[in-house]
Amino acid sequence: MRIDINADLGEGFGPYSIADDEALMPLITSANIACGYHAGDPVIMDRTVRLAQENGVDLGAHVSFPDRMGFGRRVIQMDATEIEKHVLYQLGALDAFARVTGQRIRHVNPHGALGNLASADAKTAEALVTAVRQFDPEIRFLVLPGSALEEAANAAGLSCWRLFLADRAYAKDGQLAPRALPGAVIKDEAAVLARLLKLLRDGVVVTIDGETIDMPVHSILVHSDTPGAAALAHAIRKALDDVGAAIVPLSKQA
Template sequence: MIIDINSDMGEGFGPYRIADDEALMSQVSSANVACGYHAGDPVIMDRTIRMALEHGVDLGAHVSFPDRMGFGRRKIDMDLDELQAHVLYQLGALGALAGRAGHRITHMNPHGALGNLASSDPAVAHAVARATLDFDPEIAFLVLPGSQLEQAALSMGGRAIRLFLADRGYLADGQLAPRSQAGAVIHDPEQVVARVMRVIRNQQIDTVDGQIIAMPVQSILVHSDTAGAVDLARRLRDGITAQGGTITPLSRQN
């Protein structure tokens, strides 16, 4: 069993920090770095890239709508050409800093409202995939299983990595439950670890309305701003290896 553990990182701004990225970096195999739109700035991006390189962690672009005040969780209406430009802009910024540090972007994972739309809206999914592959056709996509982004990426010859969000509730259609809905965010670490182990073992998950759906995944996401994220990532890592699993960065998975 080969599995990746990834986390969204670099989500501070200036002197403000939202998570202990330094400690978390030692527990994950891939990092999704904020590109300055919902969080992050050039200095934080540069520092996080270099930490990832030092720890042998894959570097991903965590692109979003330009919504720093709302942490990228608010939808911004824009035409698809404009959206592609915004995605490409963020990839270019992260890629430039990565190149100087001697690292490279291996994957992308859209954040917040953009991620939700890319998962459910075919047009948005196509725009995000097109911009990403125009930047680098080798970049993999972190996707919800069966999502529109997965379909768009594969239809363009891209590589899709199926992702499970450790502390988020799911709907019966495989989409994330809205944060306003009961059960959308799971706070009990014991419950989070148990459901991740079930996903890895049985490739199934209970939805917020009590249904059981298939959840075949290759990567587990631990949100860095979740309380106790470092300990949670460590417990997941220990649980996976105890079951004979191997924690492997996305770029080293077939």
């Protein structure tokens, strides 16, 4: 088994930081970097891109609705063309920092409300796919298996990697359970690891309402803003090592 560990990084602003990117970066193989909309600024983006390069970590664009105050977790009403242009804008911003370090964007993982909407709504998914296809059709999407975004990307001839969120509960339709629901965010490390081991062993996950669904994946996400994220990433790496999985970046799983 070849599998990636990724995290959302660069999620600060000015002197403020959400997570310890320096501690997490050596533990992951792909990074979803905030592009200035829900978090991040030019200095932070540059620093995070260079940190990824130092650690041999793949670059991904963590695109979002323009919502710093709400950390990108609120839906902003936009038509498809607006979404497309806002995504294209963020790709261009991250690409500038990637280019000056000799790197390139390998994947796109939409953040928060934009990601949830793109997973469930075909028009939003198609807007993201249009933006990425225009910018660089070799960029892949990180997606929830069976989501509208995966379907839209495949229909447009783009490729996807399937993502498992280690600390988030799932609904029976394969979407993430809303954060407002009790148990939607799993904070107990033992529970996170138990879910991961079941996924690796059986290829399934138990949903928030007790049903079992198939969950084929290429990458495990560790939320950087989860308390104890670095320790959790260490534990996930050990669990993967214990079952003989090869931990490699997404770009080496093609």
